[in-house]
Amino acid sequence: MIFVAAGTQDGRELAGAILEAGYEVTASVVSRYGKSLLEAYPKMRINDEPLDRDALEAYLEEHAIKCFVDASHPYAENVSQNAMEACRALCVPYIRYERAETPIVYERLHRVTSYEEAAEAAASLGEHIFLTTGSRRLHIFKSSEALRDKCLTIRVLPDSRVLKECEELGFTPKEIIAMQGPFSEELNIELYRKYNADVVVTKNSGAVGGTDTKISAAMALQVPIVLIDRPHIAYDRLAEDFEGVLTFLKEVTNGLY
Missing domain, CATH: 3.40.50.720 (NAD(P)-binding Rossmann-like Domain)
Known part of the structure; x- marks a missing residue:
């Protein structure tokens, strides 16, 4: 077996x-x-x-x-x-x-090694933070003092347990995008625009995880990226x-x- x-x-x-x-x-x-x-x-x-x-x-x-x-x-x-x-x-x-991993060459890329560092970096780059890191560490961003006065938009799976966790953390419906990927570059661009993303926070999960289109969409809009490196x-x-x-x-x- x-x-x-x-x-x-x-x-x-x-x-x-x-x-x-x-x-x-x-x-x-x-x-x-x-x-x-x-x-x-x-x-x-x-x-x-x-x-x-x-x-x-x-x-x-x-x-x-x-x-x-x-x-x-x-x-x-x-x-x-x-x-x-x-x-x-x-x-x-x-x-x-x-x-x-997805190879990335972009002058507005900011690499970090933890979610806590990502929160700090994102806070320094803009007011509207677009999170594409999944649901498991959202509490770190929600509780971050650096992000206290920032506008957070989170993209998560449309799963009832995930949405319940988001609600319990204090996220409101207007802050939640519940969608199943993968997402095309075009759709990512439209979402970044709709939610006025000043910075995108993501992980290097590879093409299967949609990293390539998240990155290319941000690059097309010249939006800064905070990338949490793999452990x-x-x-x-x-x-x-x-x-x-x-x-x-x-x-x-x-x-x-």
């Missing part, structure tokens, strides 16, 4: 590719939407229960996992760290699938494409499939 942390579009596609290669696969997601998409693979086993470090180790041991494929989001640092620790404890082979993690094993993952699986399973 191969365990795939598959909380992204390419993670789900990778889980499907591993399944089609003849392996038994358990794909792990943390959202109902992600689970519904994985259900398109009838033979796929799905785990939708959150697993912390100890629970993950227990799960891998109980289900006799032969290899862990980490296709979690590039910014899900805790998932990757917990996975490597659990795999080391059980001597389970681990490989990280890491989507490529720097020393992965035990890394592949940048599906073929690299499948080659590794062949090596560690010794032709069992």
